[in-house]
Amino acid sequence: MKKTLKTIFCCQSCGYQTPKWMGKCPDCGEWQTFVEEIQTAKPSQGAMRSYSSSQTKPVPIDSIELEDEDRILTGISEFDRVLGGGLVPGTLVLIGGDPGIGKSTLMLQALHGLAEQGHKVLYVSGEESIRQIRMRSKRLSTVSPELLVVSEIDLESILMMVESGQPDVLVIDSIQTMFSPDLTSAPGSVTQVRESTVRLMLMAKKSGTPIFLVGHVTKDGAIAGPRLLEHMVDTVLYFEGDRNHVFRILRAVKNRFGSTNEIGVFEMNEKGLSEVSNPSAAFLSERPATAPGSVVTASMEGTRPILVELQALASSTSFGNPRRTILGIDHNRVALLVAVMEKKLGMHLMGHDIFVNVAGGVKIDEPAVDMGIVSAVASSFLDRPIQKGTIIFGEVGLTGEVRAIGHVETRIAEAIKMGFTRCLVPHSNLKRMTEIKGIELIGIKTVSEAMEELF
Numbered sequence: 001m002k003k004t005l006k007t008i009f010c011c012q013s014c015g016y017q018t019p020k021w022m023g024k025c026p027d028c029g030e031w032q033t034f035v036e037e038i039q040t041a042k043p044s045q046g047a048m049r050s051y052s053s054s055q056t057k058p059v060p061i062d063s064i065e066l067e068d069e070d071r072i073l074t075g076i077s078e079f080d081r082v083l084g085g086g087l088v089p090g091t092l093v094l095i096g097g098d099p100g101i102g103k104s105t106l107m108l109q110a111l112h113g114l115a116e117q118g119h120k121v122l123y124v125s126g127e128e129s130i131r132q133i134r135m136r137s138k139r140l141s142t143v144s145p146e147l148l149v150v151s152e153i154d155l156e157s158i159l160m161m162v163e164s165g166q167p168d169v170l171v172i173d174s175i176q177t178m179f180s181p182d183l184t185s186a187p188g189s190v191t192q193v194r195e196s197t198v199r200l201m202l203m204a205k206k207s208g209t210p211i212f213l214v215g216h217v218t219k220d221g222a223i224a225g226p227r228l229l230e231h232m233v234d235t236v237l238y239f240e241g242d243r244n245h246v247f248r249i250l251r252a253v254k255n256r257f258g259s260t261n262e263i264g265v266f267e268m269n270e271k272g273l274s275e276v277s278n279p280s281a282a283f284l285s286e287r288p289a290t291a292p293g294s295v296v297t298a299s300m301e302g303t304r305p306i307l308v309e310l311q312a313l314a315s316s317t318s319f320g321n322p323r324r325t326i327l328g329i330d331h332n333r334v335a336l337l338v339a340v341m342e343k344k345l346g347m348h349l350m351g352h353d354i355f356v357n358v359a360g361g362v363k364i365d366e367p368a369v370d371m372g373i374v375s376a377v378a379s380s381f382l383d384r385p386i387q388k389g390t391i392i393f394g395e396v397g398l399t400g401e402v403r404a405i406g407h408v409e410t411r412i413a414e415a416i417k418m419g420f421t422r423c424l425v426p427h428s429n430l431k432r433m434t435e436i437k438g439i440e441l442i443g444i445k446t447v448s449e450a451m452e453e454l455f
Contacts, residue, residue: 009034013218015190015228037185072169072210075113078266078275079106082237082250084258087169089208091257092201094175094230096215097239102248103214105140105272106239107171108133110212112142114169120146122167126153126177126187140272153187155180155196159203167209172200174214175229197232230254245361247282248273261302280307280418283360289388293380296391296420297372298411299364305407305414307391309359310369312376314352322350328358329373330365337373337396344400344447347381368405370396371424374447375454384455389421392450394429400447404428412436424450 009021011034016027024031071086080086083093097103104125111121125133133149148167152158155178162170172178178196179187186192197213204211213233230236236254241247250264265276276282284307288294293312298305310329317323326334334356341347354377358364371394379386386392393411395403408429415423416438425433427443444450 006038008037010037010185010190012190015194035185035189037189037191072114072119073117074110075116076106076110076275077277078264079110079250082252082258082262082264083235084252084255084262087210088234088257089210090204091210091235092204092213092233093211093235093237094213094215094233095237095239096217098217101239101241102266102268102273103239104128104173105136106250106266107173107212107214108137108140108142109272111147111169111171112137112140112144115144115146118146119168120165121148121169121171122162122165123147123149123171123173124158124161125149125151125173127174139270142272153177153179155199159199162203162207162209166207169210169212171212172214174216176216194228197229201232240363241361247276247360249362259302261300262304263301280305280414283308283362284418287359290385292383292385293376295372295376295379295386297369297393298391298414299362299366299369300407300411303410305411306362307414307418308362308364308369310372310376311357311359312373312380313355314349314377314381316351317353323353323355325353325355327356328361328363329356329369333367333370334373336398337370338377340396340398340400340447341374341377345378345451347378349377349381352381367395368393368411370394371402371444371447371450375450378451378455382455386454387422389419390424390454391415391420391422392424392454394424394426394444394450396447402426402444402446402450408433409436412439412441415439424453 008017008019010017011025011028011030013025013030013033014028016025021034025033069089071088073080073086095103108123111123114121123133129151130149137143150161175193175196176188178192180192180195183191183195200211234256235252238251238253240249240251246267248266248268250266252260252262254260265279266273267276284296287309295310296307297310298307324331324335338349338354342349356373356376371392374396375386375392393405395405397403404426408425412423420439422440424442424444427445430441430443442453444453
């Protein structure tokens with residue numbers, strides 16, 4: 001009898017295959033990730049049909065006609081902002097996030113917004129029954145006759161539903177639960193996730209139907225499955241935030257049809273996710289007015305300026321190695337700035353534990369907040385609060401100079417809107433700026449000048 005099956009071991013982290021079990025993957029270096037799978041030697045007819053394409057010859061690029069198609073708006077402005085202005089027909093969007101962060105809630109609310117505009121949408125859940133979806137939909141007030149729901153994990157059945165029903169938008173929740181009968185591996189394995197994503201991608205490009213894929217994440221915060229999954233889709237969104245905080249941040253890390261710098265801010269309540277149209281006011285709502293170690297700075301997220309509160313605590317320690325606990329900012333950046341303060345300001349911080357936190361659970365990756373970090377640490381070290389109504393931003397160099405930053409006018413306009421009356425900006429920026437009324441602008445060249453102005 002001819003043998004048509006063979007056993008392989010596949011790494012669930014990167015997809016590396018080997019004929020025998022191994023403890024450590026030689027490709028990605030992960031331990032205990034190999035799972036035994038039975039793979040057919042000959043691809044099935046269904047799989048061959050799925051990879052076939054109607055276009056068999058290349059065409060000149062200038063002969064392709066372009067149609068000015070409007071993007072599909074979901075009705076959630078923060079969501080549309082992150083997508084680049086709405087949904088592009090035929091796009092494939094992958095959304096990842098921690099369990100319970102609100103991925104399914106966001107998808108249900110987005111589909112309801114589309115259904116209210118007359119679009120026919122389909123929500124496919126592999127983790128909930130249709131009764132459970134109905135109960136959640138009632139709580140979120142997302143009930144609409146144009147919103148179709150189904151509980152299914154068979155990929156072939158889902159593709160047949162889409163072909164017969166022809167929905168305008170499709171949501172797969174989640175891609176790790178999808179199962180193709182052509183493969184013998186279990187749902188959630190690398191082979192199944194890769195096969196399901198390829199089949200859905202080809203369907204989206206052929207029919208022009210936008211598809212959302214909800215993905216699980218690993219303990220490291222990355223989307224579960226092979227890295228190939230993020231390469232195949234058009235847009236990768238991460239839903240961030242602590243479940244103990246009310247704010248959620250939707251961030252794009254890949255977007256073929258828009259910017260990857262935009263973020264959307266949401267607030268979780270009993271009615272689901274609500275948009276935060278003014279994130280600066282939300283992040284500064286509980287800021288103590290005259291507390292040492294508290295500083296407000298401006299960070300740019302794409303085209304949007306957001307005012308955030310930086311909190312620092314410097315306390316003396318009796319241990320040989322002082323602690324450096326940093327939340328929301330690059331740890332190495334803070335260590336560099338502390339060294340600059342030691343050298344240029346004469347502050348003996350080596351005998352102090354330093355804790356730095358960005359209030360509200362926001363993550364900042366921008367050198368323009370350097371002066372905010374320096375000011376917060378100095379305020380806590382000296383135990384002297386910064387004058388009320390003061391906002392600070394600027395990049396700090398290794399020699400203690402304050403360098404110019406971008407989008408200064410936009411940051412100052414946001415500060416004026418939030419009621420700030422005094423602003424410390426890099427001197428080189430101040431020379432190139434036009435006169436701005438409503439706020440006192442102070443140009444600083446070095447960190448020493450900044451300390452003289454603040455304290």
